[in-house]
Amino acid sequence: MQIALGPLLYYWTRERVFSFYEGIARSPVDIVYLGEGVCARRHELRLPDWLEIAGMLRAAGKQTVLSSQALIEAESDLNHLRRLVAEDGHLVEANDFGAVRLLSEAKRPFVAGPYLNVFNTPTLAKIASLGATRWVAPIEMSGAVLSDLQASRPAGMQTEVFVFGRLPLAFSARCFTARHFNLQKDTCAFKCESYPEGLELRTRDGKPFLNLNGTQTQSILTYDLIREVDEMRETGVDVLRISPQAEHTAEVIAAFASRIAPPPDSHARTALPAGAHPAGWCNGFWHGKAGLARIEAAREEAVQ
Amino acid sequence: MPEPRPIELVCPAGALPSLKAAVDNGADCVYTGLKDNTNARNFGGLNFDDKSLREGIRYARERGVKVLLAVNTYPQGASWQRWTAAIDKAADLGVFAVILADPGLMQYAQRTHPQLRLHLSVQGSATNYEAINFYHEHFGVQRAVLPRVLALAQIEQVIRNTPIEIEVFGYGALCVMVEGRCALSSYVTGDSPNVSGVCSPARAVRWEQSADGLESRLDGVLIDRFGPGEKAGYPTLCKGRFEVEGETYYAIEEPTSLNTVELLPRLIDMGVRAVKIEGRQRSPAYVAQVTRVWRDAIDAALRDADGFEVRADWTAELRKLSEGQMHTLGAYYRPWK
Numbered sequence: 221m222q223i224a225l226g227p228l229l230y231y232w233t234r235e236r237v238f239s240f241y242e243g244i245a246r247s248p249v250d251i252v253y254l255g256e257g258v259c260a261r262r263h264e265l266r267l268p269d270w271l272e273i274a275g276m277l278r279a280a281g282k283q284t285v286l287s288s289q290a291l292i293e294a295e296s297d298l299n300h301l302r303r304l305v306a307e308d309g310h311l312v313e314a315n316d317f318g319a320v321r322l323l324s325e326a327k328r329p330f331v332a333g334p335y336l337n338v339f340n341t342p343t344l345a346k347i348a349s350l351g352a353t354r355w356v357a358p359i360e361m362s363g364a365v366l367s368d369l370q371a372s373r374p375a376g377m378q379t380e381v382f383v384f385g386r387l388p389l390a391f392s393a394r395c396f397t398a399r400h401f402n403l404q405k406d407t408c409a410f411k412c413e414s415y416p417e418g419l420e421l422r423t424r425d426g427k428p429f430l431n432l433n434g435t436q437t438q439s440i441l442t443y444d445l446i447r448e449v450d451e452m453r454e455t456g457v458d459v460l461r462i463s464p465q466a467e468h469t470a471e472v473i474a475a476f477a478s479r480i481a482p483p484p485d486s487h488a489r490t491a492l493p494a495g496a497h498p499a500g501w502c503n504g505f506w507h508g509k510a511g512l513a514r515i516e517a518a519r520e521e522a523v524q
Numbered sequence: 525m526p527e528p529r530p531i532e533l534v535c536p537a538g539a540l541p542s543l544k545a546a547v548d549n550g551a552d553c554v555y556t557g558l559k560d561n562t563n564a565r566n567f568g569g570l571n572f573d574d575k576s577l578r579e580g581i582r583y584a585r586e587r588g589v590k591v592l593l594a595v596n597t598y599p600q601g602a603s604w605q606r607w608t609a610a611i612d613k614a615a616d617l618g619v620f621a622v623i624l625a626d627p628g629l630m631q632y633a634q635r636t637h638p639q640l641r642l643h644l645s646v647q648g649s650a651t652n653y654e655a656i657n658f659y660h661e662h663f664g665v666q667r668a669v670l671p672r673v674l675a676l677a678q679i680e681q682v683i684r685n686t687p688i689e690i691e692v693f694g695y696g697a698l699c700v701m702v703e704g705r706c707a708l709s710s711y712v713t714g715d716s717p718n719v720s721g722v723c724s725p726a727r728a729v730r731w732e733q734s735a736d737g738l739e740s741r742l743d744g745v746l747i748d749r750f751g752p753g754e755k756a757g758y759p760t761l762c763k764g765r766f767e768v769e770g771e772t773y774y775a776i777e778e779p780t781s782l783n784t785v786e787l788l789p790r791l792i793d794m795g796v797r798a799v800k801i802e803g804r805q806r807s808p809a810y811v812a813q814v815t816r817v818w819r820d821a822i823d824a825a826l827r828d829a830d831g832f833e834v835r836a837d838w839t840a841e842l843r844k845l846s847e848g849q850m851h852t853l854g855a856y857y858r859p860w861k
Binding site for chain 1: 598599600601602604625626627628629631632648649650651652653654655657658659661662673674675678681700701702704705706707708710711712713714716718719736743745746747748749762764765766767768769771772775776777855858859860861
């Protein structure tokens, strides 16, 4: 099994992004997804900057993938997508079927991203025939359904699962961070840059619930499948996706790496850092439950 | 059959009485679903079995109205056959078209029933013409329903760059999130539009009177709280009041309905082929009233686009019927974003 770092979902300053990926280059991650996938207005980094980071990561032995935007509305969004498709020598993660169309026409192999809603064998076979060499399961998919799908997956198709981070639950045309400041998206003043981990939304009884990240809505709980790693290995999952967080990302990668290839002395195993789950954790989707559910039993058993 | 109209009015039918109400009040098309999770309005007591669908198709056909069947959830795992059976049934009973979201299912429909017309559901999340043309080229899809996220100019851009028909939402409950890209409901309840055909399902709703007011919860999560005199709405989870940095407000969206009747001349002029009314879960009386208003409005816009004015009685009627009795133009009006 390999470890992937998913695309950065937050809006950070250029310096912070470069410094973050310099740290990632030294971590035991195998694959790094790069690019702005949440909001086309974010501009701290342009495509040449992402390509520069890709070059640095490749020099450190990492595979790099350019992620396309999940919500493509305007012609300018499509033009950006066309530039990604034209970047020969880079694998692209397709996050909508417009990207799939352009990549398959260009006869480029691609990664089918988690927002394509690949839920069954015929759809998986279809995207394989179009050039997908890896697919990322939808976050809502349970381990049991995934296991059935694995039995019939096309030859040469790698399977990737979102295993750690705040869950990207929804996309909208509306920016909820701008809305919090009574601003419209077109004149948003880039308020999301002030929230490097998103903006916490609580219920009226004071319980942390969701995380507003511009046009994206995330879970406030950190999805964490570290104790399900063995189960995923048995299911034939090839790649585990960790989603970048403002703190501790490299340590989380190290903990998963230690789980994948445990050191002979179990006491030498790297644990998740304290603070890896700022508002708590959940693992419900994998167990076929509500996403926010926390299935303790599976974890206790796995801890043994 | 009468001449096809330049813009079709597509109305919801949760059951046979609603279908008849839509047909009798001027719908051009009526869309339906089966009694299971193969469609995105999988609500108790709703939808059609073989007998009622057959009767509905007969009733509509005799009056020159088309019946569509939504099979627009994503089949998973061992239950694949339930979805293909729904497609087979649609073909056998002679519906005008099926409304699909899942590419695997589109491929099945195209191969097994090449004569069956396919529409891309809003759950397919196709927000640009490259995506729409993908479904056209690979599966012969003939119409796409656009997610409620595009501004008018963006819709126009889509229409200019695709050979297939475009249908847009005109009226009804408003999804703030891109349809097909929202797992909020399954995050809280385990059931979502994509996989179960429901959002914020009734079985998860609890009302409780507390010292702070009337509380609505969805599987334990507090969605809103209402003081005396406040109108308590259904706890759709994106339409509750939440607290962000100490401020309590509708952080995602107000409980409001989409109403685009004033945009009709623009939509017609752009070449929008059909306008959809949301609400298969609503009553036959609702369907009758909304259909009647929209029929009148479309006819007026077709008669005289330049002189088109939204009549006060239309607005009053629609306002009575909408969620929270508030209206919005949604994403069609750019500042909404």
